[in-house]
Amino acid sequence: MNSRELSLGGLRVSGLRDGFFSLDGGAMFGVVPKALWSRSFPADERNRITLGLNSFLVRGGGMTVLIETGIGDRMPARLKELYGLVREEGLVGALTGEGVRPEEVDLVVNTHLHFDHCGGNTRRDEEGRVVPVYSRAEYVVQRGEWEDALEPNDRDKSSYLPDNYLPLERDGRLRLVEGETRIAPGITVLPAPGHTRGHQAVKVEGGGRALFIMGDMVPTAAHVRTSYVMSYDLFPLETMRQKKRFYEQGLAEGWIFGFMHDPEHFFGRVEKREGKYAFRPQVIEPTAG
Template sequence: MRIYPIETGNFKLDGGAMFGVVPKSIWQRTNPADEKNMISMSMRCMLIEDGDRLTLVDTGIGNKQSDKFLGYYYLFGDFSLDTSLAKYGFHRDDITDVFLTHLHFDHCGGVIQWNNDRTGFMPAFKNAKVWSNERHWNWAVKPNAREKASFLKENINPIEENGQLNFIHRNAKDQVGFDVLFMDGHTEKQMLPKIEYQGKTIVFMADLLPTVGHIPLPYVMGYDTRPLLTLEEKRVFLNEAADKEFYLFLEHDAYNELCTVQHTEKGVRLKESYKFTDIFN
């Protein structure tokens, strides 16, 4: 098995929304804001090469949304999915599986693209199975008012229409080759890949832990549908991560790719942060 970090681009989100009830005077120490109160975010995906399977975990925002829509998120930087795949000698047509942690647009937008004449949509990964889970899929296709702006039908419906949709069950390792942790605080049945790699455990954090700045328990996003549940899910997970020395792969942290955590008198806190290649070769 080989794992590669795949940078698909950067964007910005409102810092207050990202940290909920935590005051700006505190959260800006780890996540500095610009003059519009926006903080920099990554859309860092993961590519898993395992035998004849090439699995992409999440896809970034894609490029089919309108300029008006994308303008709300201040996309910046030179990263793209295609250039990041090419860096490791791959093309999107090589992808056999796309695993979507959840169906918010910044995680799944790249799975569907315009067709050649921009009259409709087509798969961005024509040879891939696309993995979600039934509970989350049903949650997304009939969205609640709070999440409706994040569940975009043009990102979601074509997956099923194209015949690519597959559902993860509790025996996820038999289906995709790695374990999956289910989390319900951010959205219904978000899935976090848990991967044994080079003698260590990597957990792809998706939106349970967007950045190292979110490690303290009360630092919960305003976007979460069940913030008290997120707090409890973080407590249980971070204690285990500290006990077992998990490496946490950060999808949204613009500055840190990986981190570890440790127990302190104040609770679980950051131990160290790393580039992926600092730890894994």
């Protein structure tokens, strides 16, 4: 069984999905040969693998916090087909299932501003204007990521779609942070560069336990090994350095890890076996309340 709920003291974390999409398996695993990665991710006839569009909802301490917003409902048909996008109720539907309305969300965190992490930040209203979905929320982004999204480089330019983030600034909903920042009781964002320069991870702490949400640093459970780094990463050696740094801290402090693109696991453990890092599923546990 795979858990999608976690209790950390007074905080309750729920793993939710905007849907699933597909990316080239080779690009997802960088230098790792297909003979190895295809054991955990079988490729389709276009060499694509299916990934989750995972989000985490954190409730408690008087706050409702959403980490990542998925792809959202504004993707053009051509790109939907290219990315094999499968959305049914979408993230807003999943939130409704949890009894949360978009206007009840206090904070939204984007680990970075690639479309598969912030596409659900905004929607098109009746007049055709693109507006924030979470109308009362502050959206938390690292300043370095924001600057790069305004002036993206040619390598990952196609992942930065301005309608996903410019309306936040226009409507005064953007909160830029610099470096490690406590954004809510028990919730801290931490720089975790590599995938992009301004990429951030999120740590949620309560009741003496911690969940570390890794964003695209370690997108799936199959990416736990240090050298399993995506070709998309702008600074792969930096990704590897950050993975080791956070794993070591997590092993010492007993962290649970959160995965942004795993199609099955929201949560898991990282173990060290014969000097190599390995994934272990998080056992299901009862939720408080």
